[in-house]
Amino acid sequence: MNDQMENQGITLLPKRDNPFTFYKMKKLVFTLLNYVILFSGVVITILPFIWMLSSSLKPNNDVFSFPIAWIPETIRWQNYVDIWKQIDFLTYYKNTIFLTLIVTFNILLTSSLAAYAFAKIHFPERNVLFVLYVMTMAVPFQVIMIPQFIILKNMGLSDSLWALVLIGSFSPFGVFLLRQFYMGIPDELSESARIDGLTEFGIYARIVLPLSKPALSSLGIFQFVWVWNDFLGPLIYLTSDRNKTIQLGLRKFVTQYGAEYGMIMAGSVCALIPLIVMYVILQKQFIQGIATTGLKG
Amino acid sequence: MSTTTTTNKTFKRTLSQSNRLTAYAFLLPNLIGFISFTLIPILVAFGLCFVKWDFATPMTFVGFKNFIKLFKDEGFQISLWNTVYFTVASVPLTILISLFLAILLHRKLKGMPFFRTIFFFPYISSLVAVAVVWNMLYHPTMGPINSFLIKLGLENPPLWTSSIVWAMPAVIIMAVWKQMGYYMVIYLAGLNSIPEQLYESARIDGANEWQKFRYITFPMLTPVTFFCSILLIIGSFKVFDQIMMMTEGGPGRATHVMVYEIYTQAFTYFKFGYASAVAMVLFIIVLGLTVFQFRLERKWVHYNLS
Numbered sequence: 001m002n003d004q005m006e007n008q009g010i011t012l013l014p015k016r017d018n019p020f021t022f023y024k025m026k027k028l029v030f031t032l033l034n035y036v037i038l039f040s041g042v043v044i045t046i047l048p049f050i051w052m053l054s055s056s057l058k059p060n061n062d063v064f065s066f067p068i069a070w071i072p073e074t075i076r077w078q079n080y081v082d083i084w085k086q087i088d089f090l091t092y093y094k095n096t097i098f099l100t101l102i103v104t105f106n107i108l109l110t111s112s113l114a115a116y117a118f119a120k121i122h123f124p125e126r127n128v129l130f131v132l133y134v135m136t137m138a139v140p141f142q143v144i145m146i147p148q149f150i151i152l153k154n155m156g157l158s159d160s161l162w163a164l165v166l167i168g169s170f171s172p173f174g175v176f177l178l179r180q181f182y183m184g185i186p187d188e189l190s191e192s193a194r195i196d197g198l199t200e201f202g203i204y205a206r207i208v209l210p211l212s213k214p215a216l217s218s219l220g221i222f223q224f225v226w227v228w229n230d231f232l233g234p235l236i237y238l239t240s241d242r243n244k245t246i247q248l249g250l251r252k253f254v255t256q257y258g259a260e261y262g263m264i265m266a267g268s269v270c271a272l273i274p275l276i277v278m279y280v281i282l283q284k285q286f287i288q289g290i291a292t293t294g295l296k297g
Numbered sequence: 298m299s300t301t302t303t304t305n306k307t308f309k310r311t312l313s314q315s316n317r318l319t320a321y322a323f324l325l326p327n328l329i330g331f332i333s334f335t336l337i338p339i340l341v342a343f344g345l346c347f348v349k350w351d352f353a354t355p356m357t358f359v360g361f362k363n364f365i366k367l368f369k370d371e372g373f374q375i376s377l378w379n380t381v382y383f384t385v386a387s388v389p390l391t392i393l394i395s396l397f398l399a400i401l402l403h404r405k406l407k408g409m410p411f412f413r414t415i416f417f418f419p420y421i422s423s424l425v426a427v428a429v430v431w432n433m434l435y436h437p438t439m440g441p442i443n444s445f446l447i448k449l450g451l452e453n454p455p456l457w458t459s460s461i462v463w464a465m466p467a468v469i470i471m472a473v474w475k476q477m478g479y480y481m482v483i484y485l486a487g488l489n490s491i492p493e494q495l496y497e498s499a500r501i502d503g504a505n506e507w508q509k510f511r512y513i514t515f516p517m518l519t520p521v522t523f524f525c526s527i528l529l530i531i532g533s534f535k536v537f538d539q540i541m542m543m544t545e546g547g548p549g550r551a552t553h554v555m556v557y558e559i560y561t562q563a564f565t566y567f568k569f570g571y572a573s574a575v576a577m578v579l580f581i582i583v584l585g586l587t588v589f590q591f592r593l594e595r596k597w598v599h600y601n602l603s
Contacts, residue, residue, distance in 0.1 A: 031404070031406070034401050034404060034406060035406065037401060038398070038401050038402070038406075038412050041398060041412075041416065042412060042415050042416070044474070045415055045416055045418070045419060045474070045478070046415055046418075048427070048430050048431060048434060048474075049418075049422075049430075051430065051434065051441065052426075052430045055433070063433075064433075064436065064439035064440065064441070064444075066441065066444035066445075066448075067444075068441055109326070110326040110327035110330065111327060113323045113324070113326060113327065114323060114324045114326070114327035114328065116323050117319075117320040117321075117323035117324045118324075121316050121319055121320040121323065122316055123316045123317045123319075123320035123321075124317060126320070129324075129328075132336070133331070136331075136335050136336060136339060138584065138587070139339055139342075139580060140531070140534075140535050140579065140580060140583060141535075142535055142537070142556050142559055142576055142579060143339070143342050143576045143577065143579065143580045144335065144338040144339055144342055145563075145576075146342065146345060146559075146563050146569055146572055146573050146576065147337070147338035147339075147341035147342050147345060147573075148334060148338045149563075149564075150341070150569070151333070151334070151337065151338060151341075166330065166333075166334055167334050169330055170327050170329075170330030170331045170334060170335065172331060172335060175327060175331075200319045200323070204323070225421050228423065229421075229422075229423040229424060229425075231424060231425055231538040231541070231542075232537055232538060232541075232560075235541070236560075236564060246423075247423060247424075247425040247426075250425050250426060250429065251425055251542065254429055261433060264429055264433070265429075265430070265433070267426075267429075268426035268427075268429050268430055269426075271423050271425065271426040272422055272423060272426050275421060275422055275423060276422075279418060279421060283414050283417075286417065286421065287413065287414075287417060287482055290479065290482045290483060290486075
């Protein structure tokens with residue numbers, strides 16, 4: 001902080017009768033200040049993750065030692081081995097991957113089909129139905145979770161991953177998002193394809209789908225992250241251990257072994273790693289997806 | 298709409314009957330799921346508000362009793378107040394910080410994509426894992442945050458999630474940390490759409506940085522701010538995961554928020570009717586606030602003429 005103050009002081013020193021250097025100096029100080037603030041922001045943002053990673057490699061006694069040893073004196077991989085032994089992490093992983101992949105696939109398939117009907121086919125109930133879809137988007141999950149639970153319990157799915165597949169696979173949001181995107185594809189394209197004798201399904205599969213790759217990939221990526229991170233849904237439905245997802249498994253571990261700090265951190269790292277890998281590979285799509293569509297969980 | 302669609306309108310109307318079958322073939326997979334797991338539950342939710350039901354005993358119709366009960370109930374009042382507290386603090390804080398970061402990043406600095414990537418990451422990371430980490434950071438006696446504060450000379454640092462006073466601020470700080478990157482990206486997109494000429498002419502007129510912000514950036518960003526504030530307010534009224542992971546509504550009832558009340562009433566005490574009534578109140582509040590914001594919109598949101 002003191003440094004910044006001094007820097008600002010210096011800018012006042014060059015005489016105003018030399019506007020060029022004054023302007024240049026001022027700009028330099030601004031840029032410098034900019035970097036200082038941004039860099040502190042980065043530190044605050046990233047530090048909890050680094051602390052998590054470094055603690056996951058420490059024995060329990062060292063986790064809270066202060067000043068923080070960012071690089072553990074002795075690296076203890078054992079935490080990772082132990083957590084996979086203590087709780088059934090493999091099952092949790094399998095369940096989460098199963099759930100995430102199926103729901104994401106279903107959303108992409110059913111939404112892209114329904115959106116085609118709303119955007120490219122004229123039929124009598126089109127507007128009424130679409131308004132209905134949009135209106136339900138305003139209803140929070142928390143309002144419908146109780147009736148949903150009762151319905152699925154009556155279907156015999158109260159402790160089953162399939163319950164989550166069913167409630168997750170038909171989001172009106174996906175339909176809305178893709179419909180908005182399809183509306184931007186000129187009707188002339190589908191019209192001329194129709195004249196050339198392509199069926200509606202042919203137009204959907206061979207013209208509209210390839211053109212909407214950006215929207216599909218944004219929806220797919222975000223859907224993947226939402227389902228992976230979902231907590232309330234699994235919390236309501238999944239009670240037995242063999243059905244739990246990673247998020248529930250991690251919570252279970254924390255409540256059972258609250259003092260195993262090193263292992264808790266190793267578990268958190270395990271829950272985050274797939275997301276980190278995905279983020280590193282697809283970060284552009286993440287950011288563009290938001291900037292263009294305002295995607296939100 | 299393109300011109301062809303308007304000229305073809307009558308032609309299309311005659312076609313529409315035959316199109317119906319095709320349209321429903323496309324809609325069907327989604328429509329079935331939509332009706333069974335979204336539409337019907339919404340209708341049922343309205344009905345459940347007026348019954349008393351716990352699965353074990355038969356359902357009885359109680360009229361408005363659930364609503365009368367909840368407005369008298371201390372647990373509900375506390376949860377409403379706590380939700381408002383969370384919203385009033387976290388929404389402006391998130392907007393301020395994300396706007397500030399976006400403006401700094403918008404200056405075409407070197408390494409801008411790097412900063413953006415880092416700031417955005419907490420948003421997509423799983424809340425459970427992150428909450429577990431923050432719980433340890435907040436640890437009242439051994440946590441790194443308090444160790445740091447003590448080192449700075451603070452004798453009695455806040456006890457964070459173990460303190461009635463500090464539990465909510467602790468939750469709020471983490472919420473802001475987690476979501477600021479998302480809103481920063483939205484603001485960045487907004488900043489990119491402001492025409493450069495506006496700043497050029499302001500510079501010629503001799504405007505300083507603050508004036509540029511006050512008279513160009515801020516007004517031009519009001520549609521973005523409007524969008525963000527709606528998303529944030531709706532989101533903060535639905536806050537739950539974080540509370541469940543960090544404080545479980547405690548200590549005492551210091552972080553007992555509305556969705557936590559719904560969750561415990563429904564899935565701990567099995568009071569489905571009462572919980573549905575609380576959920577309906579939540580829905581009405583969220584809807585009311587959104588409508589209210591749209592009403593206020595024309596008072597402060599500027600849309601450019603293009």
